[in-house]
Amino acid sequence: MTGERFRIGFLPLVDAALPILAHELGFAEREGLHIELVRDMTWATVRDRLLYDHTDAAHMIAPLAIATALGRDRPAVPLAVPFVLGLNGNAVTFSTSLSDAVGLGDTLGDPQAVGAALRTIAAARKAAGKPLRFGVVHRYSSHNYMLRYWLAGVGILPDDDVEIVVTSPPFAADALAAGEVDGICVGEPWNSIAVDRGVGHIALATAQIWRRGVEKVLAMRAATLDERRDVVEALVRALHAAAAHFVEPDTVEASAEILARPEYLDAPRDAVLRAITDRIRLAPGGEPMHYPDFMFQYREAANFPWRSQAAWLYSQMVRWDYMTFDPAQAATAGQVFRPDVYRSALAGSGAPLPGASSKLEGGLAEPIGAGSTQGRLTLGSDRFFDGRAFDPDDIESYLAELP
Incomplete structure (x- = not known):
């Protein structure tokens, strides 16, 4: 080879x-x-x-x-x-004007509290015929799904109350600067670059929406x-x-x-x-904060x-x-x-190999030992912000319960 x-x-x-x-x-x-x-x-x-x-x-x-x-x-x-x-590794970044309107502070926002403030603004903008617009990196991206999951969970209906459009990661800060979007959900370093350019304020890390x-x-x-x-x-x-x-x-x-x-x-x-x-500068000129x-x-x-x-x-x-x-x-x-394939590649290496191939997602609030075929495995919290859990063996019921 x-x-x-x-x-x-x-x-x-x-x-x-x-x-x-x-x-x-x-x-x-x-x-x-x-x-x-x-x-x-x-x-x-x-x-x-x-x-x-x-x-x-x-x-x-x-x-x-x-x-x-x-x-x-x-x-x-x-x-x-x-x-x-x-x-994880992504963030939701608002334009500085939207950040001021929502009242973002010098720490990461609480998903529910930021969502409640955003809901009021989204309703007003929709009524005025100028709905809020968010940029994500692709229609089929975790950025799109994380953003939508959070918005729907706080009572803001994507595609109805707000618009969601696609912007390439390297151009996300430019889209914010040009006023083409009011917020972005993108990976690093493009949130940080928007902040450093003075055109964005990080509202949430996607790890706050779905940890892990x-x-x-x-x-x-x-x-x-x-x-x-x-x-x-x-x-x-x-x-x-x-x-x-x-x-x-x-x-x-x-x-x-x-x-x-x-x-x-x-x-x-x-x-x-x-x-x-894991250090994030949330607002222009601010000191980076540590988010584990x-x-x-x-x-x-x-x-x-x-x-x-x-x-x-x-x-x-x-x-x-x-x-x-x-x-x-x-x-x-x-x-x-x-x-x-992962197991086969790492067999004999000492790397922890989960014994199962599937698990309940969002079910862990605290670290717990997990079954492994090799090595010792501990899994940490993987909670969704709304406290829901996802059973991969019952997707239909899960979908029926979502807002």
Whole structure:
């Protein structure tokens, strides 16, 4: 397998860190791989490169992998996700004028309290014929689903009370500055850049909406996984090693330096460093505050592709595409995530390997020991802001109970 080439598409976001670091720091080379990184500016382009064989795998928003496998917006292509590149790491950022109107302070807002204030403003703007508009990075993104889940949960109906449009991550701060949107839900460093430019105020971290919510994944065509299984497993090991390195406190400065380079994020090093050390500057000129686990990596088997996470994303696709629940499609969505490949790649490594492939999402308020086939595994709180839990074996009942 020496020198096996693997091309990976990515967007300039902090959570593209693992393939970048696996390449730059020799973790891929140690596994006999040569990673080539292909930088793009939109998720649609990342997906299209993958589907048309310009890349072998992609740093991808998790719902887009599921939508692609289900044939949403285009003919279906089976995809496989053997590794999760990170949990959470996004934020909801308001324009400075909306921030003032809502009354945001110098700490992260409470989802319910911010939502109540926003509901009043949204109603007034709708009545005036100028509804609030929020930008998300893709129709099939966790950003879209997290934002919608929160808005609906506080009594604001997406697509009716407010508008939701698509803006590419690198242009999200520009959209705020131009007044094209009143808020954005985007990954780092683009919230921080909006704040540093004086055009935004961070209202919420998405970890406040769903703690430990799945975010970016390593996605590939299922045919690639079948044809190059050994290579894919080597890549999983390289990414896992990069994740272990990434969370070490004494590596963050060097990691930020690498990620900030023009060929990767092309972003201020300080904004990148704040993101990977869970420090968020909420308002222009403010002191960064520490929010633990803002972006979650490595610990608690964070990179394990739980099929229940895929099932939750499918439930939101049904909800917000106004579809009817389909058990066959739910099964297809769940099968995109490949915990079997993750386990096979890391067997014998000492990495904690969950014994189950699915779990109740949102059911943990406190850390708890979990069953594993290898290593000791503890799972931390994964609560949704509204206290609901999601049973992947009963999606229909869950959907029926949602506001």
